[in-house]
Amino acid sequence: MGPTRHRRPARALTKGGYTVQSGRMRTTFEDVVKWAAAALVGAFLAVGGVYYSRGGQIASNKTVIRVWDWWSPAGYKEIGTYFNTIEHDFEERHPDIDIRYQFIPFGTQYTQKLMSAFAAGDPPDAFQCSVSWARDLYDRGIIADLNDFVATSPDVAMDQYFPITREYLAKDGRIFGVPTSMDSNCLILNAGLCRKAGLDPSPHAIDSWETFVAYAEKLTVRDEGGRILQAGFPVTAIAERSSEIWPWLASEGLSFYTDDMMSTNAATPQGIRAMQLLYDLLNVYKVSFPPGTEIQADNLFIEGKVGMLRGGTWMGYEIFQTAPDLDFVMTTFPPGPGSTERGAITWVNMMMMPKNCRHPKETWEYLRFYGGLENALNMLVILNRNSARLDFYDTPEWRAKVAEHPYLAMLPEISAAGRVAPYKRQQEMDEAFVPFYQRAVLGTMPIEEAMKEANARVEKVLEGSWADQLLREMDKRAEAGQ
Amino acid sequence: MSARGLRTNLTGGAFVMPAASIIVVFSFVSMAVSLYVSFHNWDILIPVHPYVGLGNFREVLFGKDTVFWIALRNTVEYVAMLVPAVLVTSFILALAARRAPFGQAFFKTAFFLPSITPVVVVSLIWMWLYSYNGPINAGLAAMLWPVNAFTGIFGAAPIRPPNWLADPSTAMSAIVLMSAWQASGYYSVIFLAGLSDIPREFYEAAEVDGAGRLRCLWHITIPLLRNTFVFVSVMLIIGGFQVFTQVYIITRGGPAQATEVLTSVIFKRAFQSYGGLGASCAMAWLLFAAVFVFVLIYMRLVRSRQIYD
Secondary structure, eight states: OOOOOOOOOOEEEEEEEEEEEEEOOOOHHHHHHHHHHHHHHHHHHHHHHHHHTSSSOSSEEEEEEEEEEEEOTTOHHHHHHHHHHHHHHHHHHHHTTEEEEEEEOTTTHHHHHHHHHTTTTOOOOOEOOOOOHHHHHHHOOOOOHHHHHHHHGGGSSSBBBBHHHHHHHHHHHEEEEEEEEEEEEEEEHHHHHHTTTTTSSTTOOSSSSHHHHHHHHHOEEEOSSSSSEEBBBOSSOOOOOOGGGGGHHHHTTTTTTTTTTTSSSTTHHHHHHHHHHHHHIIIIOSSOOOOOTTTHHHHHHHTTSSSSEEOOOTOOOOOOOOTOOEEEEEEBBBOOOOOSBBBBEEEEEEEEEEOOOSSSSHHHHHHHHHHHHHHHHHHHHOHHHSBBGGGGGGGGHHHHHHHHOOOGHHHHHHHHHEOOOOTTTHHHHHHHHHHHHHHHHHHOOOOOHHHHHHHHHHHHHHOOOOOHHHHHHHHHHHHHOO | OOOOHHHHHHHHHHHHHHHEEEEHHIIIIIHHHHHHHHTTOTTTTOOOBBBTTTTHHHHHOOTTTTOHHHHHHHHHHHHHHHHHHHHHHHHHHHHHHHEEEEEEEHHHHHHHHHHOOOOHHHHHHHHHHTTSEEEEEHHHHHHHHEEEEHHHHHOOOOOOOTTTTTTTTHHHHHHHHHHEEEEEEEEHHHHHHHHHHHHHHHHHHHHTTTTTTHHHIIIIIHHHHHHHHHHHHHHHHHHTTOOOOOHHTTTTOOOOTTTHHHHHHHHHHHHTTTTTTTHHHHHHHHHHHHHHHHHHHHHHOOOOOOOOO
């Protein structure tokens, strides 16, 4: 039993217009609890402050490496398993390093937080970076060159990965990223629906745009009122990104950007043909759901309401998680009228290290582990994701996984067929391009005119802003100074 | 000032200080910083910020590919549709709630609920309502069925409901309708407060003189609610110029820039482009100027003449 809970009634005084409570009070049990709580909070804050100021090294002599990622266990618990495995395996080999993950949703939230952290001079030690932002961040001089580290680690040298990865991971021979997984835009067929419609779902059965349109028409199911119940191929008309047109340009033998990355191929005859195909699929053949901001083509495919989808090689894992019985095939896009080769878009996201990383040596060890074969196999076993590593496809683990999930067999072919994704100034480029894409696909502007206007806008973006000119000037000065 | 007075003032000042410092730091200092930034080229990741004077303003207003004018036109269109829609709806709701013979508290709560629901949630619900095969179009299709059945006899193509959010000609109206639905309940409560301030005697005298309900509404209620109308419209104009969340969630400015508003352009320029912070701040100040001028003119035109006190 603590001290009595009764207080002596306080005396009320009127002083200077204010009523003041006064009187002698005894210490009660409540007071003791309050002071103890306050002391606890104070001690907690003090310890926390010291802990933070020492870079998280008070509890042990371990070096803390902060890692940001958008792959989050909040979505799928297997992602948690994946990160736990990395943490366990890595820390077992490096007992002096403590890996701390922070998960941030992909997109604007991630970039805003990242930019704020850089601006505040407190970025994470390592972070996963989308190919959409990586080059622009590197150009701003805030990302560490990894050449010296890579030179001492042949297991993660550039020649260990698919050749296309060099386009994304390095600039003028300076390496700034270690690949995470290999991603491609590809064509995904619902094999069950294809068979039901009397169509061959094998990967190369669709061998031209004409065959593709025929497939899309046969896979489209309407009710008596003409309402589409099952779409042959959904076209995202109210798109936020230019990516709808990329694979169709690839199937015409072109990347979205020109080789010098100063313009697009959207206004070329191939680009206009690709745009015309998208317009026709939506408005002439009517094999897509009507345009709508609420249309989530990926989800509709998983629900079995879509015959063919412009999807990604990463989707296999999501499909197995949500619709394990869905029978599907991943393949490349069929060649267009101006090409004989099949097409896809391939890219790699990457792990990066900031220039002002607090523990570069230890962080490199993490990056090296992340980009190595062992982790690539972890990713395969736990998440069904394929790697950018060439030696990955010779392992028994890969062969076993392909036997378990036959769709994976096509992934090396899709990756190899992939054209380059537009990685420079991608967000700004999309902002400039998309309004004209929407006009073209909705038919409110002639396609050729829309593509020419879009191309002109994108060229202006790719010319670079004042910041790019300034950075070029600073580079020149630095070179001259050296 | 006496010692006691000084002490009283200091005590008062100390109490005000926390709130005042928050306002100063997060409003006035931020505004000053944004004004400073608007005169510079600014990239959050580059330590050098060249001074460009009015360059950002020039670029925003007269640049070849500027979307400022498209966004301004869309924003004004949004405000022009929203203000009358909410004024009329919330006024009618207030009258209905006041005259309801029972359940007034229920109606007031029901009207008010949308305004306390997060805009993101409301936007997602309306996206579904507006979808081409969604409930709104299902209702419209049911209403159009007899017409289509009749015209179908003569081989005419059926009339189809609009694709609200995917058609540039209807997307903005759809967003306005949603915003009006959400805002009306809140403003109806303000109108209710205004209605309760009107002395009962005015209506009794009018009734004695033989005035009907419509005459009372026209000659008593509306004139005496003038101040409330002005307040509500000014708040709506200011809020309307700052519309962002519903546009960002529902259309992201599309289709074909039909719903691109000033705040969405400011956001995109600041956070989705490198080096655009200066131009973004310039645009924010232009938005401030537009709202200020708009409200000033409006206040001049409709300023209350203090009909009664």
